[in-house]
Amino acid sequence: MLDINYIIENKEIVIKKLLVKNFESKEIIEELELLNKKRKIIIKELEYKRSEINNISKKIGELFKEKKIQDAAKLKEESVNIKNSFGDMESNLFNIENKINDKILRIPNIPEESVKNQTENEIIKEKNKKINITEESLPHWELIKKFKLVDFELGNKITGSGFPVYTNKGAKLQRSLINFFLEENIKAGYEEIIPPLLVNKESAFGTGQIPDKDEVMYHIERDNFYLIPTSEVPVTNILRDKTLEKENLPIKYTSYTPCFRREAGSYGKDVRGLNRIHQFDKVEIVQITNPETSYKTLQEMVNHIEGILMKLELPYRILRLCGKDLSFASSLTYDFEVYSAVQKKWLEVSSVSNFETFQSNRLNLKMKSKSKKTLCHTLNGSSLALPRIVAAMLENNQQKNKIGLPKELQKYTGFEFIEK
RNA sequence: GGAGGAAUGGCAGAGUGGUCGAAUGCGGCGGUCUUGAAAACCGUUGUACCGCGAGGUACCGGGGGUUCGAAUCCCUCUUCCUCCGCCA
Structure with missing residues (x-):
């Protein structure tokens, strides 16, 4: 949420910059x-009247002490008159404030300076796209059947479409990846968090999921909870309504959680196999920073995630998103994609964003230095989302009757190959 | 799920209808003293909004109500504590 005074005082600049986001x-x-x-x-008018009433009430109190009941009665009448003259002022104010709120919540975050009004994402880096696959190479949805790693039919039976069941080495692979990612993040100074998977509406509001994007979340009506679409939501909300000491920043959290997304209306070949599912595993990193250093932090997060992808020996590329593709709340976002050799597609596995004060303003998350209080900057990124990593890894590393695993991951799986 | 109790400033804790935005202690900040530090002493110390300013308004878990006036009374929601029930 942008600050209303900022918007009004910098009207022309804001209008121009938001056009970059279309x-x-x-x-x-x-x-x-x-x-x-x-x-x-x-x-102004309302507060003036209130102050008059306050003055009269004070006098009435004094008169009562002096037992001047009649004088007090007169003043009471006066006070009632003033109160009657409020008319609809209070409800008008309430309505206006609601309207202001509604409107301001519909305005997206301002893109960072360097984001140009282009519809093409800029490829910052691209690595190792050459993969040895053959005519017989299978897409991951065939491989997971062949090696009995993930069972979609079983998920259909237990829950419904898009809720896969991981079996056997497929399950172990998930657990190994989660551990690998968490350990890498912890080594980089992130504190591990296991948050609730259900959040209340205040939390969903704080990170910007409601009101704009409430259709992506599963909602439990009976208790009015939302299933988290990403651990960003509960983890960032740890610091809602907090004022942090400047010297305690940055705060770095990492968290593994399942993520739940309704993904309404998306069916077809783009969502085959593990490409897009309703429940998936993701490890997230979140940082709360001093506004002065947030872009340095963003770069640090990008480097960190790149390091993990390199250890997984996957072909990847980094995109700097154009204005049109930036999310509602983001100022600047880098996307990471891994190459899926059989699908011949780049798959998004991470999105790293600086939200500047857009979330912290909603969250009321501040930093104190000397006597000054300012809003913090919030950042987050996936490190990483599992399904597409698994998809690319299976496809790219397949051999005749087995699938190889990267060395770094073998420490966690305890096996070098997935075999029949 | 049932019965009872509670929620006050960064923390602890007073306050049950009128100079209460709130005593007191701790903590924080500034100062005196000291070679330096500690101790002691003095001062200061919430947030948001309106106003050029003087100043004003709102906030004592959230929302609503009673009253000229509410931290204080009433209703309601949330959370915590005690007891009972259920339970991995």
Whole structure:
């Protein structure tokens, strides 16, 4: 959520920058400006009247002490009159503030300076795309059947489409990847968190999932909880309504959780196999930083994730997202994709973003230095999302009757190959 | 799930209708003293909003109500504690 005063004071710049995200904001900002003026006028009058009532009440108190009951009764009447003159002011103010809120929540975050108004994502780096596959090479959805790693039919039976059952070495591979990612993150100074998988609406609001994107989340009506679409939600909300000491920053959290996404309406060949499912495993990294250093932090996170992908010996590329592809809350995002040789497709496995103050403003997450309080910057990234890593790894490393695993991962799996 | 109790500033803890935005202690910040530090002493110390400013308004778990006036009374929700029940 952007700050209303900032929007109004920097109207022209904000409008221009939001166009980079393909968001036309002129009208909405002008409406905001008008509403804000109305708001201030009402507040001024209302607070003046309230202060009058407060004064009268004080006098009444004194008169009561002096037993001047009649004088007090007179003042009471006066006070009631003032209160009656409020009219609809209070409800008007309430309505205006609601309208302001609604509008401001519809405005996306401002993209970072270097994001240009282009529709092409910039490829920052591309590594090791050459893979030895043959005519007989299978896509991962065939491989997982052949080697009995993941059972989608079983998931259909137990739950429904998009809830795979990992079996045997497929299950062990999941657990090994999770451990590998967590250990890499912990080595890099991240504190491990196991958060709740269900969150309340305040938490979903804090990181920006509601009101705009509530259709991606499963919602438990009876208790009004949401299943988390990413551990970013509970983990970032650890610090909701906190003021942190400047010298305690940055705060670095890592967390493995299953993630639940409704992915309404997406069926077809793009979602075959592990490409897109309703429940998947992901390890996340989150950082809360001093606003002055957040872009340095973003780079550090990108380097860290790149290091993990290198250890997995997967072909990958890093994209710097264009304005059009930036998410609602993000100022700058780098996407990581791994190459899936049989599908001949790049698969997104991580998205690393700096949200600047967009989340912290909703979260009321501040930093204190000397006597000054300022909003922190929040950042997060996947390190990493498992299904597509598994898909690419299986496809790229397949041999005749087995699938090889990267050395670094073997320490965790305890086996070098997946065999029949 | 049932019965009872509680929620106050960074923390601890007073306050049960009127100079209470809130005593006191601890902590924090500034100072005196000291070669330096500690101790002691003095001062200071919440947030948001409106206003050029003086100043004002709101906030004592959340929401609503009673009243001229609410931390204090009433309703409701949430969370915590004690007891009972159930339970991995």
